[in-house]
Amino acid sequence: MSVESKGVIPAKAGIQDWIPAYNRGDDKSSLQVEAHRPDGTVVPLSIETTAEGRRLSIPERAQASLIEIYETQGNEAYSTQTTLRIEVAAEARLAHYKLVREGPRADHQSFLEVHLQRAASLESHVFLFDGARIRNTLHVRVGEGGNCVLNGLYLATAEQVMETHTLIDHLKPHGTSRELYKGILDQKAQGLFDGLIVVEKDAQKTDSSQTNKNLLLSSDAKAKSNPELKILANDVKCKHGSTIGQIDAAQLFYLRSRGIPEEEARKLLIYAFASEMIESLPVVSLRERLHQLLSGKFQKGGG
């Protein structure tokens, strides 16, 4: 991980306190957060505990990153539940990276709420890989001229259930949002994408798009996609869409006609579908890590 926690929240201590999880066996989870001012100096951050969960404030014009990693190798049944609310002050930027690799019997539920004030921005990348049942919820309120990018990838197999619920609420004018979630579902896995974009009456000139794409690898796998727009303003640019499909027969034949065996060709195409989400990551070390994790499951597809 290239981003280190700089004396703000000790990674290990932070996570144990932050996640009220029980029976976590071989726990390698961590939460790392750091922020800089435009001149590069470190901004001290503190996470405040309240009855409704945790709160974090990113000061004006700061550039912050939050890395959440949930990794457990044990086979115990346990549940992870997290709530975090982040206030991002004017012109500040927050980059959020989250990787979920919980144990095979684990239940993971997380709620993240981000409030973007004037010209603040959020870029979020979520990777849901392992866990029996994962429910990932993200609410973003976008202030004037705010900018939000939500990217996500969920890979589910066996009888895993992975849900993503997102709300992007444009409160003020001139905000932009781009959302792209992709799912790959194998065996009897189930994936749900539930995405709502609201453009409030005041939020004129909002520019928003939302896309969910699913790749089904077995006839027993299920994907459900509910992209939804609720527009109360009258001068906005919004679009949304979703796809649920299988491996493209023409692409598969093309690869096989060049001598690539069917199984390898399928893996290559699955990897190609997923790789877009990884390529969009700005953190090189995380990108490499995810490439590694992915190529463990699928054939690598680029260089």
Next chain:
Amino acid sequence: MLKIKDLHVSVGGKEILRGINLEVNKGEVHAIMGPNGSGKSTLAHVMAGREGFTVIGGEVAYEGKDLLAMTPEVRAGEGLFLAFQYPVEIAGVTNNYFLKTALNALRKYRGLPAMDAMDFLKLIKEKAQIVEMDTALLSRSVNDGFSGGEKKRNEILQMAVLEPRLSILDETDSGLDIDALQIVAKGINKMRSPDRAFIVVTHYQRLLNYVQPDFVHVLSAGRIVKSGGRELALELEKRGYVWLEEGAAIR
């Protein structure tokens, strides 16, 4: 090398190929011409093993083996190559990686060790020059956002890298301007050798000005209705296909 005997193929319950007979030997270039809907592309796809085409009769022997029993990847391993009329776009897989994976899959099939990255790079640069391809296209996703001409050149690049023994070119000339056509033709001609054979499927004889065929066959309504030498292509250009179709109908 290739013997097609009384081949009947149907697509969606409709018989498209109605008794094709064709023999192609090493070193030969055969042109298959014919109007739209005559079955040219069906023939090309059936040779490569595309699903959705049902062989309802006849046989195809390739180097003495039953071609129709082979999977597409085995056909490639045995040295068969189809240059697609509509090359497929694959976002997320770079051209370089695709070519290297394909080449090493073929090498593995033939019991050869995988080619390492350095040797591959050298090979691909050399081959890209033949089709005058911008090397920037090699690190882009396969055919993704390529122009029509770039896609066709990419097909010929793949052919040059994979070095098949029998190449079937399906309307490789369609949609090419004269410069691109000459580059593609140069790529094909450079590959011609006494050990290799080509089947050039085309609607127009334009490509045959640059790639001189040894034999020309005219396909009409699923049958080869006329075969001849190079001069047949020129005659077709002058007279069109109608006179042959009429002839076929009378028979």
